[in-house]
Amino acid sequence: MRIDDxxxxxxLAIIRDYITTAEPVGSRTIxxxxxxxxxxxxxxxEMADLEEMGYIEQPHTSAGRIPSERGYRYYVDxxxxxxxxxxxxxxxxxxxxxxxxxxxxxVIQKAGVLLSQLTxxxxxxxxxxxxxxxxxxxxxxxxxxxxxxxxxxxDNGIVHHRMLEVPESLNAGDMDTISCVxxxxxxxxxxxxxKFTLMQEIxxxxxxxxxxxxxxxxxxxxxxxxxxxxxxxxxxxxxxxxQPEFHNVEKIKTLLSILEQEDMxxxxxxxxxxxxxxxxxxxxxxxxxxxRECSMxxxxxxxxxxxxGSLGVIGPTRMExxxxxxxxxxxxxxxxxxxERIIGVSG
Amino acid sequence: MRIDDxxxxxxLAIIRDYITTAEPVGSRTIxxxxxxxxxxxxxxxEMADLEEMGYIEQPHTSAGRIPSERGYRYYVDxxxxxxxxxxxxxxxxxxxxxxxxxxxxxVIQKAGVLLSQLTxxxxxxxxxxxxxxxxxxxxxxxxxxxxxxxxxxxDNGIVHHRMLEVPESLNAGDMDTISCVxxxxxxxxxxxxxKFTLMQEIxxxxxxxxxxxxxxxxxxxxxxxxxxxxxxxxxxxxxxxxQPEFHNVEKIKTLLSILEQEDMxxxxxxxxxxxxxxxxxxxxxxxxxxxRECSMxxxxxxxxxxxxGSLGVIGPTRMExxxxxxxxxxxxxxxxxxxERIIGVSG
DNA sequence: GTTTAGCACTCAATGACTTAGAGTGCTAAC
DNA sequence: GTTAGCACTCTAAGTCATTGAGTGCTAAAC
Numbered sequence: 001m002r003i004d005d006x007x008x009x010x011x012l013a014i015i016r017d018y019i020t021t022a023e024p025v026g027s028r029t030i031x032x033x034x035x036x037x038x039x040x041x042x043x044x045x046e047m048a049d050l051e052e053m054g055y056i057e058q059p060h061t062s063a064g065r066i067p068s069e070r071g072y073r074y075y076v077d078x079x080x081x082x083x084x085x086x087x088x089x090x091x092x093x094x095x096x097x098x099x100x101x102x103x104x105x106x107v108i109q110k111a112g113v114l115l116s117q118l119t120x121x122x123x124x125x126x127x128x129x130x131x132x133x134x135x136x137x138x139x140x141x142x143x144x145x146x147x148x149x150x151x152x153x154x155d156n157g158i159v160h161h162r163m164l165e166v167p168e169s170l171n172a173g174d175m176d177t178i179s180c181v182x183x184x185x186x187x188x189x190x191x192x193x194x195k196f197t198l199m200q201e202i203x204x205x206x207x208x209x210x211x212x213x214x215x216x217x218x219x220x221x222x223x224x225x226x227x228x229x230x231x232x233x234x235x236x237x238x239x240x241x242x243q244p245e246f247h248n249v250e251k252i253k254t255l256l257s258i259l260e261q262e263d264m265x266x267x268x269x270x271x272x273x274x275x276x277x278x279x280x281x282x283x284x285x286x287x288x289x290x291x292r293e294c295s296m297x298x299x300x301x302x303x304x305x306x307x308x309g310s311l312g313v314i315g316p317t318r319m320e321x322x323x324x325x326x327x328x329x330x331x332x333x334x335x336x337x338x339x340e341r342i343i344g345v346s347g
Numbered sequence: 348m349r350i351d352d353x354x355x356x357x358x359l360a361i362i363r364d365y366i367t368t369a370e371p372v373g374s375r376t377i378x379x380x381x382x383x384x385x386x387x388x389x390x391x392x393e394m395a396d397l398e399e400m401g402y403i404e405q406p407h408t409s410a411g412r413i414p415s416e417r418g419y420r421y422y423v424d425x426x427x428x429x430x431x432x433x434x435x436x437x438x439x440x441x442x443x444x445x446x447x448x449x450x451x452x453x454v455i456q457k458a459g460v461l462l463s464q465l466t467x468x469x470x471x472x473x474x475x476x477x478x479x480x481x482x483x484x485x486x487x488x489x490x491x492x493x494x495x496x497x498x499x500x501x502d503n504g505i506v507h508h509r510m511l512e513v514p515e516s517l518n519a520g521d522m523d524t525i526s527c528v529x530x531x532x533x534x535x536x537x538x539x540x541x542k543f544t545l546m547q548e549i550x551x552x553x554x555x556x557x558x559x560x561x562x563x564x565x566x567x568x569x570x571x572x573x574x575x576x577x578x579x580x581x582x583x584x585x586x587x588x589x590q591p592e593f594h595n596v597e598k599i600k601t602l603l604s605i606l607e608q609e610d611m612x613x614x615x616x617x618x619x620x621x622x623x624x625x626x627x628x629x630x631x632x633x634x635x636x637x638x639r640e641c642s643m644x645x646x647x648x649x650x651x652x653x654x655x656g657s658l659g660v661i662g663p664t665r666m667e668x669x670x671x672x673x674x675x676x677x678x679x680x681x682x683x684x685x686x687e688r689i690i691g692v693s694g
Numbered sequence: 695g696t697t698t699a700g701c702a703c704t705c706a707a708t709g710a711c712t713t714a715g716a717g718t719g720c721t722a723a724c
Numbered sequence: 725g726t727t728a729g730c731a732c733t734c735t736a737a738g739t740c741a742t743t744g745a746g747t748g749c750t751a752a753a754c
Contacts, residue, residue: 026746041698044747062705062746103508141484141500149500153488157496159508161450163689238603241596249594256585342510373717388727391718409717409734 001053008079009036010046011055015067015075019318022244024064069283069317072295076280076321083322085330089118093330097338104128104342108233111311111335116236118327121243121315122259123235126269128301128308128339130156134190135220138182140175140212142166148175150212152219155188157343160223164215178209182216232265245293245316254290259314264288269310273298278329283317293317297324301332303340311335348400355426356383357393358402362414362422366665369591371411416630416664419642423627423668430669432677436465440677444685451475451689455580458658458682463583465674468590468662469606470582473616475648475655475686477503481537482567485529487522487559489513495522497559499566502535504690507570511562521556528552529563579612592640592663601637606661611635616657620645625676630664640664644671648679650687658682 003011013034017025027040027047036043047065050056055071058064067075085093096110108127115123137153146168151161185202186194199217206213237259240246246255258264268288273279278299283292291314298312311332313324350358360381364372374387374394383390394412397403402418405411414422432440443457455474462470484500493515498508532549533541546564553560584606587593593602605611618634620626625646631639638661645659658679660671 024746028746039698040746041700041748042696045697048748058747060705061703061748062744064746136490137486137488139484139486139498143483143502143504149504149506151486151498151500151506153496153498153508155490157490157510159496159498159506161500161506163504238600238607241600241603247596249588249596249599252596252599253585253588256588260585371717375717386727387717388719388729389725392726395719405718407734408719409715409732411717 001049003050003053003055003074006036006038007046007050009034010043011050011067011071011074012079014047014050014056014065015071015079018066019320022318024059024066026064029064067318069285072282072317072321073285076282076325080322080325082326083320085118085326089327090330093118093334097334104339105231107335107338107342108231109235111331112233112235115311115313115327115331116239119313119315119320119324120236120239121313121319121324122237122240123233123311123313124265124269125233125235125311125335126266126309127231127233128303128343129230130158130303130308130343134188135186135223137187138179138216138220140179140216142170142172142175148212150216150219152216152223154223158223160219162215162219164212166212170209170212174209178206178212178216181205182213186220230266232262232269234259234265240315243316245318251293255294258288258290268296269298269312272296272312273300273310276300278325278332280321280325295319295321297321297328299328299332301335301339303336303343308339348396350397350400350402350421353383353385354393354397356381357390358397358414358418358421359426361394361397361403361412362418362426365413366667369665371406371413373411376411414665416632419629419664419668420632423629423672427669427672429673430667432465432673436674437677440465440681444681451686452578454682454685454689455578456582458678459580459582462658462660462674462678463586466660466662466667466671467583467586468660468666468671469584469587470580470658470660471612471616472580472582472658472682473613473656474578474580475650475690476577477505477650477655477690481535482533482570484534485526485563485567487526487563489517489519489522495559497563497566499563499570501570505570507566509562509566511559513559517556517559525553525556525559525563529560533567577613579609579616581606581612587662590663590665592665598640602641605635605637615643616645616659619643619659620647620657623647625672625679627668627672642666642668644668644675646675646679648682648686650683650690655686 010030013030014025017029017033027043030036030043031038031040047056051058051065054068055074056065057068059066093114096114104127108125112123112125115125134155135152136155139151141149141151143149146166147163148166149161149163151159153159181202185198203210203213237256240255241252246252268286271287272281278297281296283295286294286296293316294314295317296312296314298310300307300310302308311328313328315324357377360377361372364376364380374390377383377390378385378387394403398405398412401415402421403412404415406413440461443461451474455472459470459472462472481502482499483502486498488496488498490496493513494510495513496508496510498506500506528549532545550557550560584603587602588599593599615633615635619628625644628643630642633641633643640663641661642664643659643661645657647654647657649655658675660675662671
């Protein structure tokens with residue numbers, strides 16, 4: 001059976017109505033609200049066909065119809081018209097991103113807050129994965145007698161610092177010396193290039209300060225090995241409580257227990273996205289039982305053309321796709337732009 | 348009417364039972380489970396007295412009794428015996444705090460996670476408020492052509508960094524020069540001591556780099572003025588969903604909407620604590636409608652004898668006070684110890 | 695052939711009513 | 725002062741009838 005023009009209109013009406021009301025939609029409602037120019041009986045016939053084809057379903061005999069996952073998929077792929085953000089909303093995003101962007105963490109968090117506020121669903125933002133490839137600068141700073149700080153800067157702009165105990169005898173001059181030697185010898189080198197012979201050279205030159213050297217090397221090593229802030233920012237988890245499908249505590253618990261597991265979210269965000277642009281996963285398309293009744297809209301963001309992270313929105317399958325897709329797309333563009341400014345194109 | 352020994356025992360039994368079962372406690376239950384050596388009828392008499400005195404109440408005529416806020420207060424003040432942490436629990440805390448403590452933020456987060464895991468309620472940890480009094484070190488680092496990083500270290504161990512655009516002509520040597528001049532002139536000075544004449548001197552000396560100087564001064568100023576990471580870490584919010592008193596979506600919403608407002612939490616944590624040691628606030632004692640049905644156990648933590656923050660647990664009034672109080676106390680001690688090591692006694 | 699009015703049918707939601715059970719308070723006996 | 729006994733209260737759970745929204749089918753109208 002073909003899904004002709006009028007069937008499309010009926011399907012669209014059912015999906016639109018269900019998205020806003022969360023109630024099964026009956027033939028009378030469609031005839032009245034969406035003026036297709038035909039009687040409820042005709043619409044009932046079309047609905048019977050659509051149900052047979054699997055685009056809609058009936059919770060029980062005497063209820064209206066609700067879209068099936070297949071129905072939503074058809075809607076997203078063929079029927080939906082993206083709903084642009086208002087000028088005001090675009091303005092809010094711009095303003096938030098321009099003002100007081102200090103560090104990457106703050107930007108990520110801001111993106112999450114905005115995403116959840118604008119969509120009224122739950123937002124997930126994966127922090128950027130910029131691998132450090134080499135070490136840029138090291139600095140020892142005397143803080144107090146017997147206490148110093150060591151700062152390591154990597155070429156991706158990540159800064160690590162740590163306090164350490166030092167012998168009282170070590171003065172600011174000594175620390176400068178150590179910093180200088182390390183900088184001179186190691187600057188710009190990747191970890192694997194820091195060879196044994198080189199290390200021996202340094203250890204020889206700074207024999208007195210073996211302990212500090214060890215700590216310094218530790219920190220450099222750590223900075224190279226550890227994925228920088230492999231974190232996920234979640235925003236607006238509580239928005240979900242306003243969705244009628246989550247008016248039941250058990251469902252909330254299932255969802256939240258999944259949102260609590262960072263590795264699972266990671267997998268959802270990275271595994272769910274199909275490469276470039278916005279991806280929509282509807283219900284069972286999400287590779288995870290437990291969020292069967294949810295949909296996700298996810299997209300990667302990039303710096304200098306290189307994909308470095310992704311973000312997304314999770315909500316009920318009865319999601320305002322038209323809007324959410326626009327918001328997610330707009331957000332990745334802005335996030336990319338701002339991050340480009342902060343961390344440079346080095347990543 | 349005096350609250351004699353047997354009344355105490357009955358009250359204690361009611362509270363203990365109610366804390367574990369969350370069900371109103373009847374006279375028969377007490378007689379059977381808590382073996383006071385008297386019949387249910389006698390206990391009923393005692394219960395009638397306790398109710399008259401306001402220590403317990405009845406949800407409805409044919410139900411058992413539940414403790415009133417006054418009852419909990421009496422329990423916490425006079426009846427309760429603290430329940431020590433097991434060796435294993437203490438071990439977990441130690442291990443978590445010893446291993447991989449990198450920066451203050453991480454420690455705070457870890458404290459929150461532990462606190463919520465051990466208590467199964469919601470944990471709140473206010474990040475330490477260590478005012479920076481003076482500036483310690485500044486460093487400009489060339490990252491790429493036309494891109495540099497500026498790092499500012501304050502005497503409290505806080506490190507701020509930011510990327511900035513620089514003229515292509517500026518090389519690594521120039522940056523070192525600028526860093527050196529700034530360090531030499533400004534090191535150890537508090538903001539108010541950075542006088543106009545001194546600044547003129549620096550601007551004269553580094554006239555070519557006015558733009559960078561401005562940025563550097565901005566960052567130093569910011570570091571001094573901005574309260575460092577005035578954040579609250581929340582952990583185990585979802586634990587609340589397991590409490591029977593939150594099996595109703597409306598209550599969850601009310602609670603969560605409060606937990607979302609940082610300023611309110613701030614007020615609760617800072618305003619609720621009565622100075623030294625662990626403070627318990629029960630139900631209406633909390634200065635906030637909306638969490639009338641909750642209790643809080645809060646305590647300050649300190650470094651070098653100076654109070655720099657506080658942490659706490661929020662749960663239903665039917666909270667395991669005996670355990671939570673011990674956990675909170677143990678946690679503040681450990682947090683103080685670890686922070687002392689990280690940020691030194693300078694704060 | 696398509697559309698529509700009409701009607702019998704289904705089923706969830708709602709409310710009235712009943713019953714069971716837990717727990718009390720009171721009285722009288724110990 | 726303590727306790728057994730009993731009438732009383734009130735919620736929770738179950739049953740049943742009613743209501744109303746919505747359907748599917750049939751036959752008539754277009």
